[in-house]
Amino acid sequence: MVLRFAPSPTGPLHIGGVRTALYNYLLARKHGGRFILRIEDTDQTRYVPGAEAYIIEALAWCGITFDEGPHVGGPAAPYRQSERKNIYAQYAHELVERGWAYYAFDTEEELEEMRRRFEAAGMVAPQYNAITRSYMKNSLTLPPEEVRERLQSQPYVIRFLIPRHREVRFYDKIRGWVSFHSKELDDKVLLKSDGMPTYHLANVVDDHLMQVTHVIRGEEWLPSTPLHVLLYEAFGWEMPEFAHLPLLLRPDGGGKLSKRDGDQLGFPVFPLQWKDPFTGEVASGYREKGFLPEGVANYVALLGWHPSGDKEIFTMDELIQEFSLERVSKAGARFDYEKARWVNQQHLRHKEPRVLLPLIEPFWRDRSLPPADDLTKEKMVQLARERAATLPEVVEVIVSFYLRPALPLHDKGIEKLQPPVVENLPAWIEQLPSAWEKSALEQWAKSFAKALGMGIGKVLPSLRLILTGQEAGPSLYEIMEVLGQQEVNARLEGFLAVHGVRKRV
RNA sequence: GCCCCGUUCGUCUAGCCCGGUUAGGACACCUCUCUUUCAAGGAGGAAACAGGGGUUCAAAUCCCCUACGGGGUACCA
Numbered sequence: 001m002v003l004r005f006a007p008s009p010t011g012p013l014h015i016g017g018v019r020t021a022l023y024n025y026l027l028a029r030k031h032g033g034r035f036i037l038r039i040e041d042t043d044q045t046r047y048v049p050g051a052e053a054y055i056i057e058a059l060a061w062c063g064i065t066f067d068e069g070p071h072v073g074g075p076a077a078p079y080r081q082s083e084r085k086n087i088y089a090q091y092a093h094e095l096v097e098r099g100w101a102y103y104a105f106d107t108e109e110e111l112e113e114m115r116r117r118f119e120a121a122g123m124v125a126p127q128y129n130a131i132t133r134s135y136m137k138n139s140l141t142l143p144p145e146e147v148r149e150r151l152q153s154q155p156y157v158i159r160f161l162i163p164r165h166r167e168v169r170f171y172d173k174i175r176g177w178v179s180f181h182s183k184e185l186d187d188k189v190l191l192k193s194d195g196m197p198t199y200h201l202a203n204v205v206d207d208h209l210m211q212v213t214h215v216i217r218g219e220e221w222l223p224s225t226p227l228h229v230l231l232y233e234a235f236g237w238e239m240p241e242f243a244h245l246p247l248l249l250r251p252d253g254g255g256k257l258s259k260r261d262g263d264q265l266g267f268p269v270f271p272l273q274w275k276d277p278f279t280g281e282v283a284s285g286y287r288e289k290g291f292l293p294e295g296v297a298n299y300v301a302l303l304g305w306h307p308s309g310d311k312e313i314f315t316m317d318e319l320i321q322e323f324s325l326e327r328v329s330k331a332g333a334r335f336d337y338e339k340a341r342w343v344n345q346q347h348l349r350h351k352e353p354r355v356l357l358p359l360i361e362p363f364w365r366d367r368s369l370p371p372a373d374d375l376t377k378e379k380m381v382q383l384a385r386e387r388a389a390t391l392p393e394v395v396e397v398i399v400s401f402y403l404r405p406a407l408p409l410h411d412k413g414i415e416k417l418q419p420p421v422v423e424n425l426p427a428w429i430e431q432l433p434s435a436w437e438k439s440a441l442e443q444w445a446k447s448f449a450k451a452l453g454m455g456i457g458k459v460l461p462s463l464r465l466i467l468t469g470q471e472a473g474p475s476l477y478e479i480m481e482v483l484g485q486q487e488v489n490a491r492l493e494g495f496l497a498v499h500g501v502r503k504r505v
Numbered sequence: 506g507c508c509c510c511g512u513u514c515g516u517c518u519a520g521c522c523c524g525g526u527u528a529g530g531a532c533a534c535c536u537c538u539c540u541u542u543c544a545a546g547g548a549g550g551a552a553a554c555a556g557g558g559g560u561u562c563a564a565a566u567c568c569c570c571u572a573c574g575g576g577g578u579a580c581c582a
Binding site: 006007008010040042043045046104106108111123124125127155157159172175178179180181184185186188189191192193194196198199203218219220221222223224226244246247249251253254255256299302303304306309310312329330331332333334335336338339340341342343345349386387388397445449455456457458459460461463464470471472473474475476477 | 510542576
């Protein structure tokens with residue numbers, strides 16, 4: 001079993017591309033097959049520097065690895081179509097010789113003119129096909145001597161000669177039998193005038209040469225599949241199996257998710273942040289938003305595919321185990337950012353704090369938090385992890401208790417303070433336990449409350465306000481434990497210095 | 506326009522192939538519970554077979570039509 005992912009380096013890979021790559025990867029790994037990365041850079045006008053490196057880095061980040069590709073080499077190298085240019089020309093000419101294709105010399109203006117003419121005559125979208133090709137300048141209409149002469153002196157393309165009256169049927173692993181009539185097809189260009197192949201020729205030739213057995217791609221390719229089927233027939237090659245994945249739709253359902261959506265939708269559409277090399281514009285990525293790669297892969301896997309049971313949270317290895325094309329659905333799936341966050345949260349909760357530490361580092365730095373030793377950080381992450389869905393949210397929770405509250409306390413906080421707690425605080429600071437540990441601290445707080453004849457529910461919120469300036473957050477006992485005796489003392493004394501004295505006056 | 510693909514809770518979907526389910530799960534939402542609080546957790550709730558025809562004792566499930574949505578229609582991929 002040989003599968004491939006074949007993006008074109010025209011910009012960053014968006015999340016739909018990630019899913020296509022993921023499904024290919026999952027299937028290859030599940031069946032112990034080969035997985036190839038092929039760069040389809042046959043359109044030189046759309047080449048974007050940095051895009052190929054981005055694609056490789058983004059997929060690696062998601063945990064998707066390749067057995068062959070431009071970055072790792074392999075027996076079918078090269079894996080960039082621009083570096084295989086001469087291969088395609090040879091196959092295109094072979095097709096001409098065998099009567100499956102022909103040379104065409106029409107200029108862009110002439111094509112434009114042809115379309116205008118036929119449109120005026122009532123045709124809606126004239127194609128270069130069985131009817132129109134007889135009016136054009138090509139090796140089917142021009143005398144052989146003129147063809148030979150033009151071949152020497154001017155640019156030309158090679159077009160596929162669509163056979164007439166053919167029902168083209170193929171089996172799609174997801175959709176079942178799909179059929180087209182050849183009269184709907186046009187004589188697609190196979191070899192462009194710059195000598196480069198179009199996608200259609202290149203992907204068929206390469207899939208054959210690389211012995212690809214399964215072509216899994218987006219549904220947008222379904223309409224050009226009959227052309228590919230005919231190409232396999234023309235070459236006399238065995239066809240791979242096809243599976244066309246449902247599209248990833250915008251949350252509003254108004255079309256497929258595209259690169260141009262950028263940040264317009266309120267969530268990233270790219271795995272990694274991307275800076276456009278031409279405009280300098282920056283589009284955000286899941287990595288920079290603090291998502292875990294396993295969270296992104298897990299959520300994306302769920303868009304259009306359903307596991308056999310009710311379980312939804314999977315590691316990559318479990319996905320490999322579980323995945324099958326039979327359980328891929330046909331209808332397009334809308335992207336739901338809220339659920340993506342939830343899936344990520346599930347993964348976050350299952351990660352060890354010490355593993356999370358290095359991942360959190362950049363966000364920690366962004367908030368310019370004071371340094372702390374690893375053990376303290378781990379404890380703080382442990383506390384914060386429970387109430388966050390992404391890495392920066394973990395940091396935000398830490399910020400809420402790790403930073404000293406601003407003094408004097410904000411008015412809303414002062415209002416909520418229980419006066420007896422403030423008044424009796426000096427005496428109780430003395431009673432703080434020497435065994436600095438959360439259960440001792442809990443005992444201390446409870447004794448404090450009891451002495452005041454108040455419920456713990458009245459006392460703790462005030463203490464929380466005094467210690468952190470916040471009204472909500474993780475367990476206060478645990479916060480005190482991780483902050484340490486010195487820091488807690490300093491915060492209590494600091495508060496008293498500002499608010500305690502004033503109270504007494 | 507034409508061609509192709511699709512249509513189950515707001516969203517992702519199970520069920521459809523092999524007709525008979527109180528149409529299941531998850532996110533989000535609501536209620537309760539636990540908790541010092543906020544989350545998380547636990548319990549519960551509201552919420553869907555696009556419409557119309559067939560076939561059948563029986564249709565979400567099979568067939569046809571309509572509507573709607575999407576994709577394609579380049580010397581782009």
